[in-house]
Amino acid sequence: MFSAFRIIVARDLLLAMRRRSDVLTTLFFFIIVVSLFPLGIGPELDTLRLIAPGVFWVAALLASMLALEKLFFVDYQDGALEQMLLAPQPLSILVLGKVLAHWLVTGLPLVLLSPLLGLQYDLSTATIGVMMLTLLIGTPALSLIGAIGAALTLGIRGGGVLVSLLVLPLYIPVLIFGAGAVEAEVSGLGGAGHLSMLGAILLLSALAAPLATAAALRISAE
Amino acid sequence: MSGRLSLYRFSSPAAFYPLAGTIGKIAALIAVVLLAIGLYMSFFVAPTDYKQGEGYRIIFIHVPSAWMSMFIYLVMAFWAGIGLVFNTRLSSMMAQALAPTGAIMTFIALWTGAFWGKPMWGAWWVWDARLTSELILFFLYIGFIALQGSIDDTRRADRAGAVLLLVGVVNIPIIYFSVKWWNTLHQGATVSVTEGSSMGTIMLQTMLIMTFAFWAYSIAVAMYRVRSIILEREKDTRWVSELPEVRR
Numbered sequence: 001m002f003s004a005f006r007i008i009v010a011r012d013l014l015l016a017m018r019r020r021s022d023v024l025t026t027l028f029f030f031i032i033v034v035s036l037f038p039l040g041i042g043p044e045l046d047t048l049r050l051i052a053p054g055v056f057w058v059a060a061l062l063a064s065m066l067a068l069e070k071l072f073f074v075d076y077q078d079g080a081l082e083q084m085l086l087a088p089q090p091l092s093i094l095v096l097g098k099v100l101a102h103w104l105v106t107g108l109p110l111v112l113l114s115p116l117l118g119l120q121y122d123l124s125t126a127t128i129g130v131m132m133l134t135l136l137i138g139t140p141a142l143s144l145i146g147a148i149g150a151a152l153t154l155g156i157r158g159g160g161v162l163v164s165l166l167v168l169p170l171y172i173p174v175l176i177f178g179a180g181a182v183e184a185e186v187s188g189l190g191g192a193g194h195l196s197m198l199g200a201i202l203l204l205s206a207l208a209a210p211l212a213t214a215a216a217l218r219i220s221a222e
Numbered sequence: 223m224s225g226r227l228s229l230y231r232f233s234s235p236a237a238f239y240p241l242a243g244t245i246g247k248i249a250a251l252i253a254v255v256l257l258a259i260g261l262y263m264s265f266f267v268a269p270t271d272y273k274q275g276e277g278y279r280i281i282f283i284h285v286p287s288a289w290m291s292m293f294i295y296l297v298m299a300f301w302a303g304i305g306l307v308f309n310t311r312l313s314s315m316m317a318q319a320l321a322p323t324g325a326i327m328t329f330i331a332l333w334t335g336a337f338w339g340k341p342m343w344g345a346w347w348v349w350d351a352r353l354t355s356e357l358i359l360f361f362l363y364i365g366f367i368a369l370q371g372s373i374d375d376t377r378r379a380d381r382a383g384a385v386l387l388l389v390g391v392v393n394i395p396i397i398y399f400s401v402k403w404w405n406t407l408h409q410g411a412t413v414s415v416t417e418g419s420s421m422g423t424i425m426l427q428t429m430l431i432m433t434f435a436f437w438a439y440s441i442a443v444a445m446y447r448v449r450s451i452i453l454e455r456e457k458d459t460r461w462v463s464e465l466p467e468v469r470r
Contacts, residue, residue: 173400
């Protein structure tokens with residue numbers, strides 16, 4: 001079971017490395033969205049510092065949502081998904097492997113790049129640290145929850161727009177606690193409570209979301 | 223034993239179709255009568271609130287619709303779960319039939335809430351925990367309707383919608399509490415929906431009558447809608463072609 005998980009992760013990472021432009025698209029989407037806000041709002045650093053947590057998190061939400069389309073679609077098209085459905089290993093484990101690989105490719109780069117963008121918003125080093133931590137805990141949860149939506153809309157016309165309608169309401173708790181932790185840290189309240197909640201959401205979604213995704217995949221590929 | 227069997231009989235669309243018609247008619251009648259009584263009481267019998275004036279009468283519409291909006295989602299998730307587990311066609315049709323009513327109730331609750339908020343709080347919209355979570359509930363309804371609408375294969379649409387509903391039900395408490403916590407942390411809006419005097423007896427009675435009227439309305443509309451869905455999906459079967467209203 002564990003070897004199947006490892007093979008799936010390695011396979012998806014290899015496939016992603018063969019199509020690097022897909023990976024970069026998500027990353028640059030995040031960078032562009034974050035860079036657009038100062039242009040729209042104005043360059044006052046006091047304002048930017050205030051809105052930075054919200055902007056970063058909303059941009060991460062949108063980037064994660066846009067990347068969902070690729071999660072199962074290629075496998076669905078070339079028939080690999082059907083083989084996974086037939087595999088003796090539990091489908092939820094395979095789904096977990098795919099989501100992990102997907103996060104490593106689309107989520108982790110955002111986390112690693114966020115300090116650089118944080119400098120643009122004149123955030124302090126401590127704030128940037130907390131921001132990275134929240135993104136590190138929060139973005140895997142986004143990928144896990146989003147996988148359900150991606151599986152449900154597999155192969156449907158207009159699936160890309162539909163997935164945003166399904167997934168974004170479910171992302172709200174992650175957004176609240178992710179941005180809330182950074183804000184609480186900035187205002188001196190301490191973000192530990194928010195971080196714990198974020199961790200709880202991650203654990204819950206790691207347990208439940210692969211099962212729901214597996215059920216949705218079986219329905220979609222029927 | 224025979225009693226149980228006869229109840230299960232109604233899980234067949236063909237057997238449920240005439241029953242839905244009867245229930246729909248009775249519920250529609252009850253809804254009209256209760257709405258007439260309830261509206262009369264809310265406009266002419268219930269006294270003017272000494273603090274909020276006449277504007278408070280909006281709650282006779284607002285509170286029942288907000289209750290229904292939450293309750294209908296649970297009922298939909300219940301039917302969706304039954305449909306997913308037992309593979310019964312009718313359960314999924316019930317979930318589909320309830321969705322527009324639930325969305326409308328959510329919309330009415332938000333709309334009347336805005337009308338109430340303007341004179342009471344001086345703002346159409348406040349980022350209060352209840353308002354925000356009601357708005358998110360509205361999004362969840364729209365998502366369900368959109369998902370069902372965009373899948374042509376009815377079996378897949380039913381089952382995909384069921385998974386979405388069940389995921390939504392698990393998420394609703396998480397969303398509600400996160401929004402609530404977010405709201406108390408920000409302390410932006412100092413008004414609270416929950417504050418307020420204890421309600422007078424007549425006001426409470428009026429609100430209960432209106433609530434039952436909304437219940438009856440929802441049941442009636444859902445029954446008529448489920449009849450249409452049954453006809454649409456079973457249009458190739460013999461029992462549908464033999465119905466008097468179809469043959470005509």
